Amino acid sequence: MKPLKPWRSFADQLQQLQGRGMQVDDPAAALDYLERLGYYRLSGYWYPLRAIDPVASVAQGKAVRLDTFTPGSRFEDVVRLYVFDKKLRLLALDALERIEMAVRVDVAHLLGQRDPRAHQNPARLHGNFTKKVIAKGPDAGRTQHQVWLGKYQTALHRARKEPFVVHHQEQYGALPIWAAIEIWDFGLLSKLFAGMQHADQQTIAALYGAPSGRAFAQWLRSLNFIRNVSAHHSRLWNINVLELSPIPPGWPAALNSAKPFFYFCLMQQLLRVICPKSSWGQRFKTLLADEFPVAADQTVALSELGAFPGWDGWAPWLQP
Incomplete structure (x- = not known):
């Protein structure tokens, strides 16, 4: 050593x-x-x-x-790249907060109609999630649902003094799913969505133009990765994404799912559904056009983000 x-x-x-x-x-x-x-x-x-x-x-x-x-x-260019990355992370968090809130409500509204405690009821979720036992690792011997419930209980304990939590625990002994979503983080959301029945996944995925429920579940896992990188102030602009999502059919072949730019495209796709009048897409375009410190010798280039020439003329980035 x-x-x-x-x-x-x-x-x-x-x-x-x-x-x-x-x-x-x-x-x-x-x-x-x-x-x-x-x-x-x-x-x-x-x-x-x-x-x-x-x-x-x-x-x-x-x-x-x-x-x-x-x-x-130049040290000045290093600082400019750092500031660019900070603003990129803030844009990601802005988009992901809106996406998280909207999908939470979709999940709670759909499952809550069948059972106010659907998130805790194995019968309302997919069998692989609630019955298949994990064979290896620290969670061996438990189902994915049991692992999820453990994390949910941890979140519930952290929020135990919140008035709405106190009210529901004292009056009903549990939180209905439409209240429980208020203590979920993006990870809890993405994992529960992955454990929903396929038909329910498909219903929500269709709202956002995703190819399938399975694809949308992977979108959420990937976006949770981006969210964690951004929330922990880690370098985002050229990171190698570990939770990869498949590129939807018909999207440009130049996209690279291992690069962050593709996931900003997914955010834009979802935001156009959630808040179609949002200026988020324009702010993203302005950031890349005006504040990225392009080096003359291309040692630092937007291609490391995953952006490709002409991306801003692609339909999702055009003003509606």
Whole structure:
């Protein structure tokens, strides 16, 4: 094992960056960013500016980065990329809040008509979700529904002092699904939707133009991944998405489901149903057009987000 790298003062960190070829036009401002954001967080944003070792890259069959930066790399552009990513995350959270609220209501309205406690009643959900026992891992021996109920109880405990929770627990001993949705997070929502009966999934998926209920269930899982990245202030703009959704039939072949841009397209698709007069799509287009720090040598490019040439002329992004 290698020893951990030594601690460095903020001034030494800045000097190291300059020594590796980073152009710093305003050292005082750069030092302020290092003190407020941290060297390690910012390192994810200057990573694309690091030079590639051609010999090691050929030997290993993948790009190997050197510690030195490509000529013309500027600390100012690193900060601009960080700010762009922050605004991208905020746009994602804005869209995902509306999507989460709307789908919650759809699920509660559909299932609640049959049983106010449908979320706790295995008979109202799919058999694979409520009967199939998990074979491996920390949840082995339990069904997915039992795991979900455990997380639901944890959420219920956290909200135990909320007036509406107190009222329902004291008066009825439980929350009906239309009240229970108020304590769900996106993860609880996506997992319960995945456990619904196929016909019910299809009913809700059709509202949003999804190819199938199964596809919509995967959309929700993928969007929950994007939501978690954004909510935890992690780098989003060029992240490799781990919860992949299939690209719907008829959508551009240039889309890449491993890149975040595709999931912003899904958000736009859903928002056009939920709030068709929203300016969210235009704000997204403006952010990419006006605030992304495009490097002259293309070391940093929107293609790493997953955007493709002419995307803003594709139907979902045009004003209705």
